[in-house]
Amino acid sequence: MNMSKRILLFAVLNFACFTCVNAQQNRWQINPSGGITWPVVASDDHKDHIEMSGKYISAVIRYGVNPDQSLYLSRDIVWPMLRTIPNNTHASLSRTFNIDIVKQININKRPAIKEIVDEIILDGKITIISTINEKFQLRRILFPSTDKPMFCEKYVLKNAGEKPATIEIPQIDNILTTSPTDGVEGSYSLRILSGKAGVFVVQPGDSITFYLSISGAKNAPDAGMADIDNELLKRDDFLQFLNRNLVLETPDEILNKAFAFAKIRASESIYQTKGGPLHGPGGLSYYAAIWANDQAEYINPFFPYLGYNYGIESALNAYQHFARFMNPEYKPIPSSIIAEGTDIWDGAGDRGDAAMIAYGAARFALSQGDQKMAEGLWPLITWCLEYNRRKLNSDGVVSSDSDELEGRFPAGDANLCTSSLYYDALVSASYLGKTLGKDKKQVSAYVKEATLLKTNIEKYFGAKVMGFDTYRYYKGNDKLRAWICIPLTVNIFDRKQGTIDALFSPELWTADGLASQSGDKTFWDRSTLYALRGVFAAGDTKRGLKFLQYYSNRRLLGEHVPYPVEAYPEGGQRHLSAESGLYCRVFTEGLFGIRPTGLNTFTVTPQLPDDWNFMNLKNVHGFREEFDLEIQREAGHIRLKISSGGKVVINKLVENGKQVSVTL
Numbered sequence: 001m002n003m004s005k006r007i008l009l010f011a012v013l014n015f016a017c018f019t020c021v022n023a024q025q026n027r028w029q030i031n032p033s034g035g036i037t038w039p040v041v042a043s044d045d046h047k048d049h050i051e052m053s054g055k056y057i058s059a060v061i062r063y064g065v066n067p068d069q070s071l072y073l074s075r076d077i078v079w080p081m082l083r084t085i086p087n088n089t090h091a092s093l094s095r096t097f098n099i100d101i102v103k104q105i106n107i108n109k110r111p112a113i114k115e116i117v118d119e120i121i122l123d124g125k126i127t128i129i130s131t132i133n134e135k136f137q138l139r140r141i142l143f144p145s146t147d148k149p150m151f152c153e154k155y156v157l158k159n160a161g162e163k164p165a166t167i168e169i170p171q172i173d174n175i176l177t178t179s180p181t182d183g184v185e186g187s188y189s190l191r192i193l194s195g196k197a198g199v200f201v202v203q204p205g206d207s208i209t210f211y212l213s214i215s216g217a218k219n220a221p222d223a224g225m226a227d228i229d230n231e232l233l234k235r236d237d238f239l240q241f242l243n244r245n246l247v248l249e250t251p252d253e254i255l256n257k258a259f260a261f262a263k264i265r266a267s268e269s270i271y272q273t274k275g276g277p278l279h280g281p282g283g284l285s286y287y288a289a290i291w292a293n294d295q296a297e298y299i300n301p302f303f304p305y306l307g308y309n310y311g312i313e314s315a316l317n318a319y320q321h322f323a324r325f326m327n328p329e330y331k332p333i334p335s336s337i338i339a340e341g342t343d344i345w346d347g348a349g350d351r352g353d354a355a356m357i358a359y360g361a362a363r364f365a366l367s368q369g370d371q372k373m374a375e376g377l378w379p380l381i382t383w384c385l386e387y388n389r390r391k392l393n394s395d396g397v398v399s400s401d402s403d404e405l406e407g408r409f410p411a412g413d414a415n416l417c418t419s420s421l422y423y424d425a426l427v428s429a430s431y432l433g434k435t436l437g438k439d440k441k442q443v444s445a446y447v448k449e450a451t452l453l454k455t456n457i458e459k460y461f462g463a464k465v466m467g468f469d470t471y472r473y474y475k476g477n478d479k480l481r482a483w484i485c486i487p488l489t490v491n492i493f494d495r496k497q498g499t500i501d502a503l504f505s506p507e508l509w510t511a512d513g514l515a516s517q518s519g520d521k522t523f524w525d526r527s528t529l530y531a532l533r534g535v536f537a538a539g540d541t542k543r544g545l546k547f548l549q550y551y552s553n554r555r556l557l558g559e560h561v562p563y564p565v566e567a568y569p570e571g572g573q574r575h576l577s578a579e580s581g582l583y584c585r586v587f588t589e590g591l592f593g594i595r596p597t598g599l600n601t602f603t604v605t606p607q608l609p610d611d612w613n614f615m616n617l618k619n620v621h622g623f624r625e626e627f628d629l630e631i632q633r634e635a636g637h638i639r640l641k642i643s644s645g646g647k648v649v650i651n652k653l654v655e656n657g658k659q660v661s662v663t664l
Contacts, residue, residue: 035123275341307621412474488534
């Protein structure tokens with residue numbers, strides 16, 4: 001393709017994306033109660049899936065509407081701590097459940113067979129509202145228990161007719177015992193149990209409530225019914241906590257809501273294993289295990305700002321697990337620690353994992369602001385930095401066997417992502433070492449190494465690729481790659497213009513965000529989210545906002561909702577949880593530009609879009625404090641106000657995009 005055609009396509013794409021949010025045909029709409037609603041109409045024929053998790057269970061719920069407006073519902077349920085043989089990454093007991101208790105109900109001695117779905121609501125739970133036999137209204141509420149190995153379902157059936165009705169609710173108690181040869185600890189018991197069975201006369205306008213639970217346990221007596229109303233209260237308490245903390249306020253309701261939803265998926269997917277709390281990606285495959293990218297790099301640096309103690313505990317636990325594998329020979333730390341912390345996976349060799357861990361652990365330690373915790377992480381951070389230093393090639397960039405895509409796409413002997421993460425880790429370590437009072441020579445060495453590495457990144461990776469002044473992902477790479485965005489996220493802006501142009505060009509941008517490689521249909525949301533964060537950090541708020549609005553609308557209100565996804569075609573766009581953390585970091589580190597510089601210090605570089613008069617982050621946690629960060633347009637500048645504990649820390653006019661230092 002010649003340059004003139006490329007420029008024309010680029011212009012067309014940008015125009016399309018500038019208008020595409022309104023042009024998208026949304027299936028869902030934001031509702032007043034804080035969730036999203038699909039108002040079902042007769043012509044609908046659509047199915048989707050969503051993952052929901054608790055400490056001992058996860059469930060991928062497949063739901064939707066058939067051509068006759070009847071309900072489609074199936075549940076793939078996973079018990080991460082019921083380990084199967086072989087006890088590898090994917091060895092969590094899972095089963096599919098298609099039971100429909102409603103079809104076993106009798107109303108006035110006749111089956112409740114005609115169900116028409118009226119609407120479906122997502123708000124951290126699934127609520128399905130339907131009409132039964134034309135005169136009865138049914139509300140299903142589906143959700144995982146927060147702290148039991150149980151999936152819960154509550155049913156409220158209302159008599160909307162004019163006459164009393166006799167309702168017969170069946171007693172269901174089905175137990176499946178798995179083969180003793182399939183389980184690490186022998187047989188497991190899975191139990192489907194109904195609650196509030198019986199015969200009821202329901203007057204017009206009145207309702208009856210009944211329940212269904214699906215539970216798993218190592219012993220049959222432990223797999224039983226809990227108080228599902230109480231379980232619902234606990235789920236709601238968890239959701240309300242997330243709703244109160246790290247609240248995004250902007251003029252764009254879709255962005256605010258997508259951010260609120262992302263907090264749910266990012267936080268719920270933590271499993272209480274024998275190795276302590278382990279945040280897991282999910283997707284029916286990845287549980288009771290941690291990865292150097294998903295956990296150490298993507299999600300852990302986010303948890304301090306949310307103030308979610310269980311998330312913070314899981315982050316610290318993850319780094320402590322990786323620290324077990326430090327060694328004096330500087331052999332690679334494994335990419336993943338699996339099976340509740342009892343085994344490892346390193347099937348892709350060294351993916352740059354030490355750079356991922358150092359990057360995430362240093363940012364986490366700074367943002368959390370706990371000196372004792374930071375001291376405990378310092379040996380891991382410095383070991384990983386030394387490991388990377390020893391992996392520098394003759395051109396001064398970091399060599400590795402692969403990258404986080406594990407060979408799905410070529411990464412050469414040294415890739416841009418690993419060196420960029422190592423660069424940021426050196427910067428963070430210099431901040432952390434200084435605030436902890438570490439040896440001045442060591443801290444100074446990190447600063448010098450970072451400066452030299454930045455120069456080497458430009459020399460080795462800087463290139464014109466497919467007509468754009470950007471980066472080659474590895475030596476010999478001649479196709480644009482999504483991960484050229486990585487330097488922007490670590491404040492390397494030498495090639496920001498060409499890189500942003502390339503990211504938003506037809507060569508990479510697709511209907512679902514960035515293609516992993518130009519000309520390929522594969523996309524991973526993680527690269528799109530890194531790119532959006534980097535674009536905002538680089539100050540291109542106009543283009544960044546339009547593409548963020550498009551992406552957020554598609555993920556929140558489109559056909560597959562309400563969270564960021566992993567990849568396509570691999571995985572079928574699973575709702576892996578760390579991607580939701582990356583979505584939130586588009587705002588915390590991109591639009592607001594929060595960058596930790598000490599245990600109680602950070603910089604902010606607000607990038608208020610031209611069309612906005614304000615943007616706020618309320619109830620932000622971090623640096624051992626809770627604070628509000630407010631940005632208001634005023635007199636051709638912006639007013640930055642930060643308040644904590646009832647006191648105003650900063651309140652002044654600054655230039656938009658200017659870095660401001662903050663001490664709490």
